[in-house]
Amino acid sequence: MSQTVDRALSILPLLAEGPADLGQVADRLGVHKSTALRLLRTLHEHGLVYRQSDQRYRLGARLIALAQEAMENLDIREIAHPHLVRLNEQCGHTVHLAVYEEDEVLYIDKVESRYPVRMYSRIGKPVAITVAAVAKLLLADLPEAERRSRADKLDYPLYTARSTPNAPAFLKELERVREQGWATDLGGHEESINCVAAPIRGADGRVVAAMSVSAPNVVVTADELLTLLPLVRRTADTISGEYSGKTPVKEVTP
Amino acid sequence: MSQTVDRALSILPLLAEGPADLGQVADRLGVHKSTALRLLRTLHEHGLVYRQSDQRYRLGARLIALAQEAMENLDIREIAHPHLVRLNEQCGHTVHLAVYEEDEVLYIDKVESRYPVRMYSRIGKPVAITVAAVAKLLLADLPEAERRSRADKLDYPLYTARSTPNAPAFLKELERVREQGWATDLGGHEESINCVAAPIRGADGRVVAAMSVSAPNVVVTADELLTLLPLVRRTADTISGEYSGKTPVKEVTP
DNA sequence: CTGATGGGTTGCATTCTCTGCAACGCTCGT
DNA sequence: ACGAGCGTTGCAGAGAATGCAACCCATCAG
Incomplete structure (x- = not known):
């Protein structure tokens, strides 16, 4: 302009x-x-x-x-942080918080794993949108048309053999995620890293953020990680509750 | 313009x-x-x-x-990081890395304390320039005239009773820091928190960054913290060596 | 020592972009 | 239904940004 x-x-x-x-x-x-x-x-x-x-x-x-200040007045982050820490204390793995904004998904908070072998990631880094569990949750919540158009515009890099290969597969996965209310990434980004993720919702039920627990195969198997799912979902729900009770600032979809 | x-x-x-x-x-x-x-x-x-x-x-x-990308191509950060981690493993306290740029000192890296009681700080956050140990080191290295003019323009908030009260006191402290080659902040910012810091120098001897170890009184006394000084200085020197060997991109003083 | 090269920098006239205005549309709340 | 408050748009005039060309000042080669 x-x-x-x-x-x-x-x-x-x-x-x-x-x-x-x-x-x-x-x-x-x-x-x-x-x-x-x-x-x-x-x-x-x-x-x-x-x-x-x-x-x-x-x-x-x-x-x-x-950027620091920008992050500090994201309400979700403030509210979620203590819960992420608690979750980390309970399971010991890396915990992430991510939001969707203008075609990007990015981590806005992170609590490091307490195991010596850790995954690499950084707050502020845009997430691999086609494979990350948190990205799936955030995109799955978009209205149908929006989702379809986004999916078409994306690239589908084959990070590993289990990466989402193309738009139809991605849309199908989003549909599944949408219905079950949680998501996983089993080696889709890094061969040896798995994640389970759950959505955080605002007062109107829209997904405003997503959180995940990630761990490498050498620490826990995918199956073991999945046993944490109830805990992750419970944490996400607690945050949702606190968030919608407080400042229901939902984000507009572009 | x-x-x-x-x-x-x-x-x-x-x-x-x-x-x-x-x-x-x-x-x-x-x-x-x-x-x-x-x-x-x-x-x-x-x-x-x-x-x-x-x-x-x-x-x-x-x-x-x-901002994330900006930080990722700060060479010092890349080089220093593993050393900061090692130092943290040795002493357990919070380790910071800071640079000076355009009238601001800010943390560009941090390794969290492994004690339950931690100090608050965040990467990207501008540092209390008149009291922080790292700030003293970075300012002390400026040419005399520059230092004086900066010192005059600063505010001197009295965070605690031991905060630097005014420009003359600050300049005197900088002189001392300059000569001894290291700096401390003993409760000047937060009553109960002490720091020791050492400079990281480029190939030309100019200070390009500073690192510090911080710990609250409840964990170690100021005296105990000071016993870590040799270790901190040694680490800083190692980083200096590696840095000046590699990419000697020194920053221009504005 | 000299001249040339290559980068950054400045003054200026022209042009085009940005500005402020006023009118419009929209959504609340009354 | 109506008005108030806010965001939005089209337009013409004014002023700011642009590109040019000249300049400076290093560095480097001859």
Whole structure:
């Protein structure tokens, strides 16, 4: 809608790939160097972009701080956190909390496994949307039409032999997840890692977040992990209750 | 430099305080509602801003993901992380890694204490710059003039009775820290929490980051914590060595 | 030492984008 | 049913952003 701002903001994902100098930025934006310079300067003033000693630009610290604040006023996170910790204390595995927003599913909280062998993941990292158990729950709750159109637009990378291969398979899986009210990812992302997940719902019954317990095969088998399902669901329901009682800020679907 | 972008970016910190509706944003920017709307739309397209069901705007998930990427290509972090973990395994306390950038000091990595009583902090959160041990190290390394001018511009909140009270005291402390090559914070931020910190240096000897070990009084006394100093310094030196050997990307001082 | 190259930076005239306005539409609540 | 409050849109004018060209200042080669 606003060309100048649009260009300026396009610089951010570009720099997220790694530092770049003025020329590179100008080229990739398709604008004159002087224009790029002024945009970068403005971003710099706001601390979103930082200049290294070699004159190249990279993303700035302010961005990290902003993101931090962004997460801190997500109500779900505040409410869910203690419950995630408790669940972790009970089962010892990695616990994740994720939300769906604008075509992305991302982790907004995490409690680390207490076993020495842990899965890799990071808060803020977008999730493998076609295979992650939490992603299935979040997408399964979208209205039919929406779900279908999203599914068609996605890529289906074959992380492993058990990854969701294509849109029809994904939609079928979503249907199943929708009916049973929980989801799993059995080696669909990393061969040796399994997850079980349950939805967190707002006052209107819509899924606002999803939580999961993940563990590698070497620690527990998929079957053993599944025995935790009731506990996970109970925790999710408790959070749902607390959440809908308190601040029913549901998110609009785009 | 660029008015439009400037205005658009000013929206972000504003929304960081909490969700706001169009009118509020327009007011605080001092522009017409239609202008604010168009700016917000552009931010929205880039996922930096999100619209809740109640029509209010808040910071978007893309921002969190961007910040994540920003952190992931901070080389120091990559290099330091395993060492921080090892240190944590040795002493059990909370370990932090912080950098200085554009008038802010912020944590870019953290390994949680293994004791039940933990201090509160979060990656990405700006640090109490006048009292934190890591902040002292990072500021102490600035050139004299720079240090003085920064010190004058700062606020000196009295978190506790032992907080740094004013600029002269701060400068004196920085001088001391500079000479001894390490720093402490003994109850200057939270009455019952102490820290010891050591600098991480690049190939040119400039301080590029600082790391600290923090623990509450109830776990170890300040004296006991100080016995960890050699270990902390050794760890920092190891990281320094590895860092300057590899990618000596030092940061320009603004 | 000199000249050339390549990057960043600045001043300026032109143009195009953004702005504010006013009218419209919509959803509440009365 | 009606009005108030908010978000939204079309438009014309104003002002801001753009690209150009010249400039600066390193670095490097001859």
